[in-house]
Amino acid sequence: MNEFDGRKINRKALEAIRIRAVKRVEAGESPEAVIKALGLTRSRIYEWIAKYRERGIEALRSSKASGRPPKLPGTALHKIYSLVVGRNPRQLKFPFALWTRSVVRELIRHEFAVRLSDVSVGRLLHRLGLSPQRPVRRAFQQNQPLVVDWMAKDFPRIKKMALEAGADIFFDERGVGPLRLSFWHYLGAQG
Known part of the structure; x- marks a missing residue:
């Protein structure tokens, strides 16, 4: 047999x-x-x-297979969530201001000495209820005359300040403020 x-x-x-x-x-x-x-x-x-x-x-008796143990315990997932949701990458000394899977992967490697692929980080973020957000082209509540005025008067001044300081300007697509557009700039010399 x-x-x-x-x-x-x-x-x-x-x-x-x-x-x-x-x-x-x-x-x-x-x-x-x-x-x-x-x-x-x-x-x-x-x-x-x-x-x-x-x-x-x-x-x-048969029992459910336990599978591979997770690389990160629940406390680590909670910390990752609070870091990603509560801060921007620049506050954690990353060179760019937007969270990407690669940036989160580096955060996990730095904080927990665990190496994950971008795909695994994407699954982890999904499990945490976080999903990629695409910027809205134009907010539906946007006041176009105010935007045009801001772009003509305020933005050139901000752009000049950033250029003098060697800083970058990033736009936050969440739509905060009366124009449904907010900005922040990082002045390396002052911040």
Whole structure:
């Protein structure tokens, strides 16, 4: 008979085979005869018998596979969430002001010494309820005359200040403020 391969049998059928094999041995049949009849390996049947004698029939029942343990515990997930939601990457000494999977990956590597792929970081962020946000082209409540006025008067002054300081200007697409457009600038010399 071919050797038994439990990977090709569903969990319930495998459970029934384990119980039947052990009951036959417990009823007085030799383990060698059960091995031959069911195509088992010697180590496997003795492992099942030991489990049965130690913890009873429940030890032979199927259980859900535990799977790979997570690389990050729940406390780490909570910390990641609070860092990503509560701050911008510049506050954590990253060179850019927008959260990306790559930036979050570097944050995780730095904070927890765990290396994840961008895909794994995307899954983790999804599990935390965070999703990529695309900027709205134009807020529906936008007051166009005020925007034009701001672009003509205030923005050139801000742009000049940033240029003199060697800083970058980033726009926050969340739409904060009366214009439904907010900005902030990072002045490296002053900040």
